[in-house]
Amino acid sequence: MYAFELERPTTLADAIKALGGEEAQPLSGGQTLIPTLKQRLAMPSTLVSLTGIDELKGIKNEGGTLTIGGATCHADVAKDGSYPALSDLAGHIGDPHVRNRGTIGGSLANNDPSACYPAAALASGATIVTNNREIAADNYFTGLFETALDEGEIITAVKFPIPEKAAYVKFEQPASRFALVGVFVTKGANGVRVAVTGASEGGVFRWTEAEEALSSNFAPSALEGLSVPADGMIGDLHGTPEYRAHLVGVITKRAVMKAG
Amino acid sequence: MPADGGIGAPMKRREDVRFLTGTGRYTDDLNRPGQAYVYFLRSSVAHGKINSVNTEAAAAMPGVIRIFTGADFEGIGGLPCGWQVTDKHGQPMQEPGHPVLAQGKVRHVGDPIAAVVADTLDQARDAAEAIEADIEELPAVIDMKKALEDGAPKVHDDLTSNLCYDWGFVEENKGAVDEAFANAAHVTTLELKNQRLVANPMEPRVAIGDYDPAGDNSTLYTTSQNPHVIRLLMGAFVLGIPEHKLRVVAPDVGGGFGTKIFHYAEEAFCTFAAKQLRRPVKWTSSRSEAFMSDAHGRDHVTKIELALDADNNFTALRTETYANMGAYLSTFAPSVPTWLHGTLMAGNYKTPLIYVNVKAVFTNTVPVDAYRGAGRPEATFQLERLVDKAARELGVDPIALRRQNFITQFPYATPVAVEYDTGDYEATMAKLEEIADLSGFEARLEESKKKGKLRGLGVNCYIEACGIAPSHLVGQLGARAGLYESATVRVNATGGLVVMTGSHSHGQGHETAFPQVIAEMIGIDPSMVEIVHGDTANTPMGMGTYGSRSLAVGGSAMVRATEKIINKAKKIAAHLLEASEGDIELKDGAFSVAGTDKSVAWGDVTLAAYVPHNYPLEDIEPGLEETAFYDPNNFTYPSGAYACEVEVDPETGKVTIESFAAADDFGNIVNPMIVSGQVHGGIAQGIGQALLEGCVYDEDGQLLTGSYMDYAMPRADDVPYYAVDHSCQTPCTHNPLGVKGCGEAGAIGSPPAVVNAVVDALQRAGKTEVTHIDMPLSPSRVWAAMNQ
Numbered sequence A: 001m002y003a004f005e006l007e008r009p010t011t012l013a014d015a016i017k018a019l020g021g022e023e024a025q026p027l028s029g030g031q032t033l034i035p036t037l038k039q040r041l042a043m044p045s046t047l048v049s050l051t052g053i054d055e056l057k058g059i060k061n062e063g064g065t066l067t068i069g070g071a072t073c074h075a076d077v078a079k080d081g082s083y084p085a086l087s088d089l090a091g092h093i094g095d096p097h098v099r100n101r102g103t104i105g106g107s108l109a110n111n112d113p114s115a116c117y118p119a120a121a122l123a124s125g126a127t128i129v130t131n132n133r134e135i136a137a138d139n140y141f142t143g144l145f146e147t148a149l150d151e152g153e154i155i156t157a158v159k160f161p162i163p164e165k166a167a168y169v170k171f172e173q174p175a176s177r178f179a180l181v182g183v184f185v186t187k188g189a190n191g192v193r194v195a196v197t198g199a200s201e202g203g204v205f206r207w208t209e210a211e212e213a214l215s216s217n218f219a220p221s222a223l224e225g226l227s228v229p230a231d232g233m234i235g236d237l238h239g240t241p242e243y244r245a246h247l248v249g250v251i252t253k254r255a256v257m258k259a260g
Numbered sequence B: 001m002p003a004d005g006g007i008g009a010p011m012k013r014r015e016d017v018r019f020l021t022g023t024g025r026y027t028d029d030l031n032r033p034g035q036a037y038v039y040f041l042r043s044s045v046a047h048g049k050i051n052s053v054n055t056e057a058a059a060a061m062p063g064v065i066r067i068f069t070g071a072d073f074e075g076i077g078g079l080p081c082g083w084q085v086t087d088k089h090g091q092p093m094q095e096p097g098h099p100v101l102a103q104g105k106v107r108h109v110g111d112p113i114a115a116v117v118a119d120t121l122d123q124a125r126d127a128a129e130a131i132e133a134d135i136e137e138l139p140a141v142i143d144m145k146k147a148l149e150d151g152a153p154k155v156h157d158d159l160t161s162n163l164c165y166d167w168g169f170v171e172e173n174k175g176a177v178d179e180a181f182a183n184a185a186h187v188t189t190l191e192l193k194n195q196r197l198v199a200n201p202m203e204p205r206v207a208i209g210d211y212d213p214a215g216d217n218s219t220l221y222t223t224s225q226n227p228h229v230i231r232l233l234m235g236a237f238v239l240g241i242p243e244h245k246l247r248v249v250a251p252d253v254g255g256g257f258g259t260k261i262f263h264y265a266e267e268a269f270c271t272f273a274a275k276q277l278r279r280p281v282k283w284t285s286s287r288s289e290a291f292m293s294d295a296h297g298r299d300h301v302t303k304i305e306l307a308l309d310a311d312n313n314f315t316a317l318r319t320e321t322y323a324n325m326g327a328y329l330s331t332f333a334p335s336v337p338t339w340l341h342g343t344l345m346a347g348n349y350k351t352p353l354i355y356v357n358v359k360a361v362f363t364n365t366v367p368v369d370a371y372r373g374a375g376r377p378e379a380t381f382q383l384e385r386l387v388d389k390a391a392r393e394l395g396v397d398p399i400a401l402r403r404q405n406f407i408t409q410f411p412y413a414t415p416v417a418v419e420y421d422t423g424d425y426e427a428t429m430a431k432l433e434e435i436a437d438l439s440g441f442e443a444r445l446e447e448s449k450k451k452g453k454l455r456g457l458g459v460n461c462y463i464e465a466c467g468i469a470p471s472h473l474v475g476q477l478g479a480r481a482g483l484y485e486s487a488t489v490r491v492n493a494t495g496g497l498v499v500m501t502g503s504h505s506h507g508q509g510h511e512t513a514f515p516q517v518i519a520e521m522i523g524i525d526p527s528m529v530e531i532v533h534g535d536t537a538n539t540p541m542g543m544g545t546y547g548s549r550s551l552a553v554g555g556s557a558m559v560r561a562t563e564k565i566i567n568k569a570k571k572i573a574a575h576l577l578e579a580s581e582g583d584i585e586l587k588d589g590a591f592s593v594a595g596t597d598k599s600v601a602w603g604d605v606t607l608a609a610y611v612p613h614n615y616p617l618e619d620i621e622p623g624l625e626e627t628a629f630y631d632p633n634n635f636t637y638p639s640g641a642y643a644c645e646v647e648v649d650p651e652t653g654k655v656t657i658e659s660f661a662a663a664d665d666f667g668n669i670v671n672p673m674i675v676s677g678q679v680h681g682g683i684a685q686g687i688g689q690a691l692l693e694g695c696v697y698d699e700d701g702q703l704l705t706g707s708y709m710d711y712a713m714p715r716a717d718d719v720p721y722y723a724v725d726h727s728c729q730t731p732c733t734h735n736p737l738g739v740k741g742c743g744e745a746g747a748i749g750s751p752p753a754v755v756n757a758v759v760d761a762l763q764r765a766g767k768t769e770v771t772h773i774d775m776p777l778s779p780s781r782v783w784a785a786m787n788q
């Protein structure tokens, strides 16, 4: 770790001000950022902690929309239960330490191609709320570790319309237990949405063929014969592109089955 | 005997109280006054020529005390290798130098180039980043077979090739073995890999060098399984410090699994630098550093063949193995694929003719050395996979084929130079059938089918050689050390005992098991016995803990020393009781005169030894303290039979362990709870190897599995409930306790059971072309095998 200043604002306004400084970076649960700093792969001069800001924390269920503060930790989402598939997802991120520190805002800002929350946000048609604007999930994820967030812009909340049916199935990478392939499916006012994480070199994506097939028949059998091409899938020591492409089909079926 | 604390009592481990409450004292908990910190600048390339290392700017940075490079170690010894293997032509192995800090070249990612000592670790690290190391990258050799090709880049320019040795065992038998293969009714062949593993003890390595100028004494605090061995190797071969001027302390050590046996550069560096700088110097490995600097394990590529006659009797076995040494020879590396592997190739079977060929190869990777089981897991894995494959090819039951070929007469001299003293392989197999409920397998198979899962059953046997080792024998085989063990038993005036043992404990439970033996011998409560280990200043010269040797060798030394104590105490008791020594009996902590009610308590005798008012001073000295060294006259041979049932998800290839049973013969058992724990841990590591773990380099020698994000360790939910049994006991015939050792068995016996089970599941599902899958059996590999 290199030396840095730590700011611990208690209001959003103070946080934004602090983030205006030279080489300042938000720190949320630190579950991604702190290991990066320990390896000296980043050198921010100031870290602005978000977890002391009450207005960034908490979960509200209003009119079928679940609003989760950006600095809300995974364990709180897991406990909430008003969007069961989302709570289930949060309850299977990492281990208890990670879940009690790591936050939804940090996860979505980081947009790790193997992370779980991006699949939930995209499949739910969630809205990413920042200090400046609201971004539809469809426009938010722009590539590996890339998002529509501007420099200094922070996620203050995420709004999830609660669908009628939903489920997340994560097939774990054996070492990290992040998603080797994770699929989140929803059926609701927005129709059927299928989002896949872990698999693609482009990060989380919607599997539109599956969505179409499931729109007319929301059952695993509707996916028979459908597959994604191996081209563009991640290949590494945990699985070839062919294996990941195959898993997308299998795990999507399981997610549909689980969603019932 | 003390009803609740002698031999055979399942006592809870007394040391666990401090381990589980955070009051253990590990090396990193120690800090010396005025201590400085070292950070090692390590190579980021696998192979490179060091053109220059410019430390000028770095040396001027805040807090920097001094920066050392390879040049500072010129004229100082390199890290020694403790075992010399002789090749099949009678020539000694090629033995390259291993400088403390790289000189001329870097040879693996992680090879230390420079060491920065500063007031704080961050300052040392900052300065290390400012070092300008001009390293010209050279082509690396990673694959062993490519490393042996003509014209391959050489890891060591001063050697003739990357071949360390080409070993034939027993070379004289080769012709007869080949002939048996020519005459065989059936030959089964299998090619496989025993993948490279990283030991990953929970506690990373730490070293603190300290120097006292007043007495010219050096002290090294280190995470070691064998402090005396480090003192000897480092003192005599690296730094030239006589042993009486060097103290090595290995306090609580958080797991070793072999990788803390060896003498490492960081230990020598800290000891050296502390003396140079007149300041204590501390190094604590990060987990990332551990991946690239702790000696790795396994990494064999093998072709093995079995010849059978028309009645399915094994007639000959032939193997060819490539064993990766990595870039340098770690302390005991050459012995692992040879004397700890070739000698085990008979397994549990009476195969009359065996030939083992091993080519040890240098590559641009981290050195490889002993890891839990060391050579014996590699032997067991290939043999037990092979026998399974043979049974399948012959259409016979794999258990029946094993039984038919079991060794049944003991002692049994194998064709690979060892003599098994005792064993009963039929007994452990029968016990396994019972505890694994093998007869219920078909019903469980049906249940799995209903769930859409492929179920498989894998069974295997194992034999291992431990209680390492007879010094006269290992001396002939190239060991540059003796492998006895020592103990000093000190009885205090009030009757309590302190045992100073050369056996180090880093998770094995010596502090609980050793007192149980003494409690049994004297008839006192085990709480009256304290175990001291891990400090060369207060324990006799010992060889440390590895090779499942502590109780068999270290425990035997303690028994011998305690026998001397008892003999002397009987003399004192005879004097106190005014009886003849021959009539004195020791029972339940009291000496009595046979056939009378005259007796004197243990504590009265020990008091007399130190307050010798009424004492036979003309015959014996006061005091009650004895030392014994014990050198075994054979290895011990634990054996057993293991069974694993798996389910394979046909859609994803994911394997889950449904059950695991282990029937072991460890000879006599001192503490069955500790034994079960050792077996559980060993099996967890074996399952880890079979399903999860694997150290992977890319072809440029970059470590792809440099953290837990990519190196998969087994976790609690990866392992099942274990059915373990150690009621089959054929006591060792040549040590006083009749014990064999249990520390490595689980890791040795379990990988083939898991792989046999997965192959069985796929075979039952009609995938008859799948006869082997290389470990780890990750979902992607199993799926690929099913869809090849």
Ligand SMILES: Cc1cc2nc3c(=O)[nH]c(=O)nc-3n(C[C@H](O)[C@H](O)[C@H](O)COP(=O)(O)OP(=O)(O)OC[C@H]3O[C@@H](n4cnc5c(N)ncnc54)[C@H](O)[C@@H]3O)c2cc1C
Binding pocket: A025, A026, A027, A028, A029, A030, A031, A032, A033, A034, A050, A070, A071, A092, A093, A094, A095, A098, A101, A102, A103, A104, A105, A106, A107, A109, A110, A112, A114, A115, A116, A117, A149, A153, A154, A155, A156, A176, A177, A178, A179
């Ligand atoms: C052992 C382990 C296992 C894990 N397993 C999983 C898993 O199975 N699935 C999974 O999805 N994740 C997993 N994670 C990641 C975990 O969910 C992290 O918590 C998450 O990725 C980052 O969240 P954080 O709050 O810790 O963010 P931090 O580490 O604090 O920050 C991450 C990045 O986001 C930025 N940032 C943080 N908050 C905001 C904000 N509100 N607005 C804008 N930018 C912000 C930071 O500047 C930084 O660049 C695991 C992590 C660990 C350590």
